[in-house]
Amino acid sequence: MEKTVEIVDLSFTYPDGHRGLEYVTLAIYSGENVAVIGPNGAGKSTLLLHLNGILRNNGAVRICGLPVQEKNLREIRQKVGLVFQDPEDQLFSLNVFDDVAFGPINMGYTEAEVRQRVGRALEWVSMTGYNERSSHHLSLGEKKRIAIATVLSLDPDILALDEPTSNLDPRSKWALIELLKQLSMTKIIATHDLELVRVLCQRTVVLDGGRVVADGKTTEILRDIGLLRAHGLAPRSD
Numbered sequence: 001m002e003k004t005v006e007i008v009d010l011s012f013t014y015p016d017g018h019r020g021l022e023y024v025t026l027a028i029y030s031g032e033n034v035a036v037i038g039p040n041g042a043g044k045s046t047l048l049l050h051l052n053g054i055l056r057n058n059g060a061v062r063i064c065g066l067p068v069q070e071k072n073l074r075e076i077r078q079k080v081g082l083v084f085q086d087p088e089d090q091l092f093s094l095n096v097f098d099d100v101a102f103g104p105i106n107m108g109y110t111e112a113e114v115r116q117r118v119g120r121a122l123e124w125v126s127m128t129g130y131n132e133r134s135s136h137h138l139s140l141g142e143k144k145r146i147a148i149a150t151v152l153s154l155d156p157d158i159l160a161l162d163e164p165t166s167n168l169d170p171r172s173k174w175a176l177i178e179l180l181k182q183l184s185m186t187k188i189i190a191t192h193d194l195e196l197v198r199v200l201c202q203r204t205v206v207l208d209g210g211r212v213v214a215d216g217k218t219t220e221i222l223r224d225i226g227l228l229r230a231h232g233l234a235p236r237s238d
């Protein structure tokens with residue numbers, strides 16, 4: 001099987017000296033749905049930000065064989081669609097249409113193709129009819145859905161989603177899960193939503209303190225109460 005994401009010994013320290021990741025080694029294969037779970041501050045978002053080179057540690061991450069380095073960033077960003085944890089970081093246009101069209105326009109698609117892609121992406125996140133709305137005046141859950149649409153409109157090979165179901169109401173959450181089940185690209189999902197993990201991801205990676213502390217079948221990881229408890233992930237038993 002083809003390694004879509006290959007991370008070897010990735011460490012990252014933020015400019016203030018805070019250590020975000022420590023010696024992370026991880027290979028993700030084409031078509032896998034991988035959950036990344038871990039307590040607050042574990043390094044999940046930091047890891048995802050390395051997949052499309054927003055954060056970089058030259059050469060430690062490869063996407064479809066390409067090292068994540070300055071000179072490859074354009075190609076890598078076409079391959080990896082990253083949805084940020086905070087939708088405010090993703091939405092910057094005057095209206096929803098422009099936000100969702102930004103990527104396809106940037107990729108040089110024709111106007112008709114851009115319209116078709118925006119329409120399809122908005123339909124996927126059940127936000128048809130929101131074209132003219134101001135992204136900044138939407139509810140948090142609506143913003144989250146538009147942020148996801150901005151990436152789906154690009155049809156990336158790899159979807160990296162940071163807390164995709166946070167702030168979604170149950171109907172929107174399950175609609176998103178159904179959609180993600182139907183999309184065949186490789187998916188890496190950082191989340192605290194263990195329901196999402198259980199139904200979508202065959203494989204789960206547990207991060208804590210910037211390190212990978214477990215990596216295996218979701219069914220086995222979620223059954224391992226000792227492991228979950230040790231990393232602040234187990235539900236209370238009382």
Ligand SMILES: Nc1ncnc2c1ncn2[C@@H]1O[C@H](COP(=O)(O)OP(=O)(O)OP(=O)(O)O)[C@@H](O)[C@H]1O
Nearest residue numbers: 014016018019020039040041042043044045046047
């Ligand atoms: N810009 C930054 N500057 C300094 N330290 C940071 C910065 N962003 C994150 N960190 C630190 O890096 C560590 C990892 O943070 P990260 O956001 O990756 O955690 P996370 O697992 O995504 O947490 P959460 O579940 O809260 O989203 C944390 O200790 C955090 O305080």
Ligand SMILES: [Mg+2]
Nearest residue numbers: 044045046085
């Ligand atoms: Mg995070």
